[in-house]
Amino acid sequence: MKRDSLKVALLGCGVVGSQVVRLLNEQSADLAARIGAPLELAGVAVRRPGRKRDAAVDPALLTTDAEGLVTRDDVDIVVEVIGGIEPARSLILSAMAKGKSVVTANKALLAEDGATLHRAAREGGADLYYEASVAGAIPLLRPLRESLTGDRVRRVLGIVNGTTNYILDQMDTTGASFTDALEEAQALGYAEADPTADVEGFDAAAKAAILAGLAFHTRVTAADVHREGITEITAADVASAKAMGYVIKLLAICARSEDGRSVGVRVHPAMIPRSHPLAGVREAYNAVFVEAESAGQLMFYGKGAGGAPTASAVLGDIVAVARNRLSGARGPEESVYAGLPVHPMGETVTRYHISLDVTDKPGVLARVAEIFARHDVSIQTVRQEGHGDDAQLVLVTHRATDAALTATITNLRELDIVRAVAGVMRVEGDETP
Ligand SMILES: NC(=O)c1ccc[n+]([C@@H]2O[C@H](COP(=O)([O-])OP(=O)(O)OC[C@H]3O[C@@H](n4cnc5c(N)ncnc54)[C@H](O)[C@@H]3O)[C@@H](O)[C@H]2O)c1
Ligand SMILES: N[C@@H](CCO)C(=O)O
């Protein structure tokens, strides 16, 4: 199809949106050459047109009528970088009903109601691309959706939230408390003013749902993801992990069960050995391992947040959907044919690191060991730290179901000789059985 230009409507002109405008302006000649037709910004929907903006947005393009913009007859592509559920969802659905392709960075919406968006795309004959929604600049969704679609993905494991990685990294390298590290992350602009979505793991859980859906050809929503944040992690937990040669990271783990009949999707802090490549992921960087049957292990690393890195992924998607429109093609549809159930966290097989404040007298270790044996949880290592009133037992288990490990902790709490269960953390990333 020969076209004079393809028209882009931008929804939202904040951190990401303003960088999208900048790149569309600065790279217009290259983008036109790569697509085969120039891109033209048709309008930018904002909430406050008078606000001072980073990018040189032509004020004549600004509008507060987002619905009017997305349904305009001359608009070909809608880029949604408002975030949140509404009005983003309604605007995307209006655009698709009119056959317009959509590029979005909105992980919260995709993880809550991706099925509705994909259905609207199919019915409207439109594309839905969302590379920026997971791990920002890092090409990860397209590899899963296209490059690896001939393989069988077994596991996706990684660090997908930059703010929490920055906080945990600061706690590890400087001994900072969670509160101090969070303040620093906010001062540097990594964390939101209200950082709940980051530190409570909601942001990572939304990304895990999107990754699991693509990896396992199964519909997974944020509600299916087991989620724990990092707000309870203390400087003492970090120091104790460090002393044992581990580092604490907030991990997103999407894995097929051993029999391949279900999948587990979880986000929680975990101790990983310092020798593991994810242990070296510092500051606000993201990194994701994909393990596929034939490809083996692949690692994706880079900037998972920030205006320009995220806009890079958005621009890549704009070029892809623009090319599709010119050639009359469509990108891949949602692939959920496998329909695998998401199993409960209790069925997940994992290992625990446990610190117990105990009474220091003969027979204590035997009574503790009996609880583990009762739940068929095998102990890999045990050591005592301190003595008398400061005695602590530090245990690391072999692999067991999360249900057995949780039941073990419940029974340990009931023992009179256990003064407190001082710390419980999962251990990931080493191949100990
Ligand atoms: N910032 C990042 O590093 C990053 C990385 C990956 C993905 N994302 C995703 O990108 C999206 C945008 O994030 P952001 O960081 O740019 O947020 P932001 O808050 O900086 O920008 C959003 C903008 O949308 C505007 N807006 C809100 N309601 C609107 C409406 N009804 N009409 C028009 N404009 C409206 C806001 O005024 C704001 O300027 C979110 O979905 C976010 O999850 C952000
Ligand atoms: N708040 C997110 C932005 C990227 O989605 C993070 O810290 O990774």
Ligand code: NA
């Ligand atoms: Na990405």
